[in-house]
Amino acid sequence: MTTHVIGAGLAGLAAALAVRGPVVVHEAAASAGGRARALPDGTDNGTHALLGANRAALDFLRGIGALEHWVEPEPEGLPVLDLADGRARRIALSPLGWARAANRPDGLTPRALLALARLAGPGDRAVGPALSAHPAFLRGFVEPLVIAALNTPVGEASSRRLAAVLRRVGAPGAARLLVARRGLGPDLVEPALAAIRARGGAVRHGARLRSLGIEGGRLSALDFGEEVVALAPRDRAVLALPPWEAARLLPDLRAPAEHAPILNLHFTHATPGPVRFLGLLGGLCQWVLVRPGTVAVTVSAADAEAREATPDLAPRAWGEIRALAAAFGLPGEWPEEPPPCRAVKERRATPRHRPGDPPPPPVLALPNLALAGDWMEPVLPATLDAAVRSGRRAARALER
Numbered sequence: 108m109t110t111h112v113i114g115a116g117l118a119g120l121a122a123a124l125a126v127r128g129p130v131v132v133h134e135a136a137a138s139a140g141g142r143a144r145a146l147p148d149g150t151d152n153g154t155h156a157l158l159g160a161n162r163a164a165l166d167f168l169r170g171i172g173a174l175e176h177w178v179e180p181e182p183e184g185l186p187v188l189d190l191a192d193g194r195a196r197r198i199a200l201s202p203l204g205w206a207r208a209a210n211r212p213d214g215l216t217p218r219a220l221l222a223l224a225r226l227a228g229p230g231d232r233a234v235g236p237a238l239s240a241h242p243a244f245l246r247g248f249v250e251p252l253v254i255a256a257l258n259t260p261v262g263e264a265s266s267r268r269l270a271a272v273l274r275r276v277g278a279p280g281a282a283r284l285l286v287a288r289r290g291l292g293p294d295l296v297e298p299a300l301a302a303i304r305a306r307g308g309a310v311r312h313g314a315r316l317r318s319l320g321i322e323g324g325r326l327s328a329l330d331f332g333e334e335v336v337a338l339a340p341r342d343r344a345v346l347a348l349p350p351w352e353a354a355r356l357l358p359d360l361r362a363p364a365e366h367a368p369i370l371n372l373h374f375t376h377a378t379p380g381p382v383r384f385l386g387l388l389g390g391l392c393q394w395v396l397v398r399p400g401t402v403a404v405t406v407s408a409a410d411a412e413a414r415e416a417t418p419d420l421a422p423r424a425w426g427e428i429r430a431l432a433a434a435f436g437l438p439g440e441w442p443e444e445p446p447p448c449r450a451v452k453e454r455r456a457t458p459r460h461r462p463g464d465p466p467p468p469p470v471l472a473l474p475n476l477a478l479a480g481d482w483m484e485p486v487l488p489a490t491l492d493a494a495v496r497s498g499r500r501a502a503r504a505l506e507r
């Protein structure tokens with residue numbers, strides 16, 4: 108009884124480690140990791156942060172022996188520079204941290220909190236209009252959180268998905284923010300592949316699934332073009348693919364069709380460290396990850412920015428980074444001239460999470476074919492955590 112996992116993103120890697128018996132992972136690309144991967148030169152495609160609330164993702168890291176490589180760069184609260192007025196301070200992500208007035212977001216009034224709490228009630232609305240009476244709180248806290256967690260502009264983002272995030276970050280330790288100390292390759296993808304191989308699994312690269320063979324209501328074959336894998340009666344498969352690929356292979360599938368881009372700018376810059384993770388309000392950059400040797404900027408929900416050219420983006424971003432470095436006293440030199448910059452534009456980074464999105468399809472597409480992927484998560488936004496949860500859920504569904 109072999110399980111074939113199609114796609115070596117986080118959902119596929121999690122499924123491969125959760126199924127019983129022999130497993131083969133088939134990945135179209137030359138490397139694993141999907142939307143959370145190391146580029147050929149080792150640079151992350153984009154900064155990935157996890158929260159303490161992402162229990163499935165953290166459990167996955169623990170299981171592959173990589174949790175110790177994820178560090179909490181800002182245990183005292185997130186350093187945020189507001190470019191509108193030059194204020195630099197630490198903002199707590201969790202309501203538990205708001206007991207200290209200095210760590211409270213702007214505009215945090217009882218009425219603003221009540222309006223936020225109402226979003227957790229029944230129904231699903233766009234977040235921005237629902238909080239328009241509280242512009243300071245919206246700008247200083249809700250919008251950055253929505254953009255980071257849902258990768259959807261706040262004016263169109265789903266209150267139901269945001270409420271699911273808020274419910275989870277309220278618990279003690281749940282708002283801790285973690286990043287990979289070295290990068291997604293050594294701290295996520297490589298340990299996951301090693302764990303799959305250690306349990307006897309195989310990973311095939313350059314294996315793009317072209318079509319599915321279905322006979323008698325069951326999956327019977329996987330067509331990879333030059334090779335067709337015939338399934339034995341007890342064999343099964345997990346399709347751990349992005350929604351557009353899953354929908355191509357299963358045309359009647361209900362899958363998200365609209366996505367939002369994430370732009371990352373990677374500056375090659377010698378900094379002594381330590382790892383830092385800082386935020387900006389009112390500029391191009393939203394988050395800045397400083398690691399020894401690199402400074403990476405994240406712009407989520409980057410519909411407009413992803414259309415701009417790197418030579419236009421880099422000087423703007425670098426000017427903001429210098430202001431951030433000055434405001435928080437980051438060690439090292441921060442010269443006026445921008446260092447070499449590489450832009451990575453992930454145009455379909457995640458689905459757009461809007462009110463009233465239809466629920467994902469059932470996990471079992473056929474009795475021996477399960478679906479996984481970040482977009483299969485019914486409640487939470489599409490993230491690493493959602494991908495891991497979906498992979499494990501697919502494995503459980505096949506074991507029943």
Ligand SMILES: Cc1cc2nc3c(=O)[nH]c(=O)nc-3n(C[C@H](O)[C@H](O)[C@H](O)COP(=O)(O)OP(=O)(O)OC[C@H]3O[C@@H](n4cnc5c(N)ncnc54)[C@H](O)[C@@H]3O)c2cc1C
Nearest residue numbers: 114116117118135141142153155156316456480481490491
């Ligand atoms: C720039 C960026 C920043 C992000 N930041 C964060 C963050 O900070 N925190 C967070 O939690 N999440 C973040 N995310 C989201 C996170 O990366 C995704 O939710 C997650 O990686 C999705 O995993 P997946 O396995 O569902 O899909 P994918 O990663 O897309 O994996 C699918 C795999 O299937 C392969 N494939 C596709 N078609 C075929 C085929 N026909 N045959 C075989 N293989 C195929 C692909 O090559 C890929 O490897 C970010 C995403 C991006 C792009």
